[in-house]
Amino acid sequence: xxxxxxxxxxxxxxxxxxxxxxxxxxxxxxxxxxxxxxxxxxxxxxxxxxxxxxxxxxxxxxxxxxxxxxxxxxxxxxxxxxxxxxxxxxxxxxxxxxxxxxxxxxxxxxx
Amino acid sequence: xxxxxxxxxxxxxxxxxxxxxxxxxxxxxxxxxxxxxxxxxxxxxxxxxxxxxxxxxxxxxxxxxxxxxxxxxxxxxxxxxxxxxxxxxxxxxxxxxxxxxxxxxxxxxxxxxxxx
Numbered sequence: 398x399x400x401x402x403x404x405x406x407x408x409x410x411x412x413x414x415x416x417x418x419x420x421x422x423x424x425x426x427x428x429x430x431x432x433x434x435x436x437x438x439x440x441x442x443x444x445x446x447x448x449x450x451x452x453x454x455x456x457x458x459x460x461x462x463x464x465x466x467x468x469x470x471x472x473x474x475x476x477x478x479x480x481x482x483x484x485x486x487x488x489x490x491x492x493x494x495x496x497x498x499x500x501x502x503x504x505x506x507x508x
Numbered sequence: 509x510x511x512x513x514x515x516x517x518x519x520x521x522x523x524x525x526x527x528x529x530x531x532x533x534x535x536x537x538x539x540x541x542x543x544x545x546x547x548x549x550x551x552x553x554x555x556x557x558x559x560x561x562x563x564x565x566x567x568x569x570x571x572x573x574x575x576x577x578x579x580x581x582x583x584x585x586x587x588x589x590x591x592x593x594x595x596x597x598x599x600x601x602x603x604x605x606x607x608x609x610x611x612x613x614x615x616x617x618x619x620x621x622x623x624x
Contacts, residue, residue, distance in 0.1 A: 401550070428611060439512075439599065439615035440551070447611075484550065488611075495541060495564070496613060498550040 399423045401499035403485050408505045409475055417470045417483050417502045425490030431459050431470045432484040434501065440484055444470065472504075480506045510534070512616035514600050520622045521590055529585045529619045533602030541603075541613060542575060542585050544596040551599065557583060558605070590623045597621070 400422045409415040421429070428447040432440035446452055446461035446468060458471040472479055482501040488494050513532045521527050533540050542554040553567040557577045568574070572591075577583040587594055597620050601613035 430612065432615075439617045442612035442614070445611045486551075491564070494539075495553040495556055495567070496551070497553065498543075500548070500550040
C-alpha cells in the first residue's frame with residue numbers, strides 16, 4: 398500500500414515563495430504527481446516527477462528524491478489565485494497505475 | 509476540446525435508495541478511473557477501466573458498489589442501498605492508454621452525493 402503525508406494547512410503572503418512538502422512510503426512507485434484543487438472544483442494537473450531532481454514549469458517547480466521518499470512543490474511569486482488545496486499523489490507500479498493521494502495542503506495566500 | 513464531464517453535478521438521495529453516476533471521458537482516452545473524496549479527506553481510488561474491462565476492482569468499498577463502461581467511453585458508477593457514509597464527491601478521471609505516455613489524469617468536476 399501507499400502512505401502519503403503532507404501538511405494540512407499553510408499560509409503565505411502574495412509575492413512570496415512557499416514550499417509544500419510531501420513524504421511517502423510505498424510498496425510500488427511509478428511517479429509522483431502534484432495537483433491543484435480549488436474549492437468545489439476538479440483537481441488540475443500541475444507536475445509529474447519520476448526521476449530524482451527538479452522539474453520547473455513557470456512559477457511552479459517540483460522536486461523528487463526517491464531514496465528519501467520525499468517531494469516538494471515550490472510556488473514562486475505567489476498570487477491570490479494560488480489559494481487552493483495542493484494534492485500530492487503517488488502512482489502505483491501495478492497495471493492500473495491508479496493514483497494514491499495525500500489529504501492535501503490547503504494554501505491560503507494573504508494580501 | 510471537451511474535458512471530462514460528469515452528471516449529475518449534485519445528487520441528494522434517501523438512505524436505502526440506489527443511485528447511478530455517469531462519466532464521459534475525454535475522447536480517445538481509454539483509461540478511466542473513479543475516485544471519491546470525502547469531506548476533508550484525500551481522494552480514494554475506487555476502480556479503473558482499460559477500455560471496457562475493469563482489471564482492478566480492489567478499491568470498491570463494498571459489494572453495493574459496481575461500475576461498468578460501454579463502448580470504451582461512458583462509464584456509470586452504481587451504488588445500491590445507499591448509506592450515509594457514502595456521502596462524498598465522486599470524481600472521474602481519464603488518461604491516455606496506460607503505457608502510451610500522457611502521464612496525467614484529467615479529472616471531471618465530480619458528482620456531490622448526499623445521502624440523507
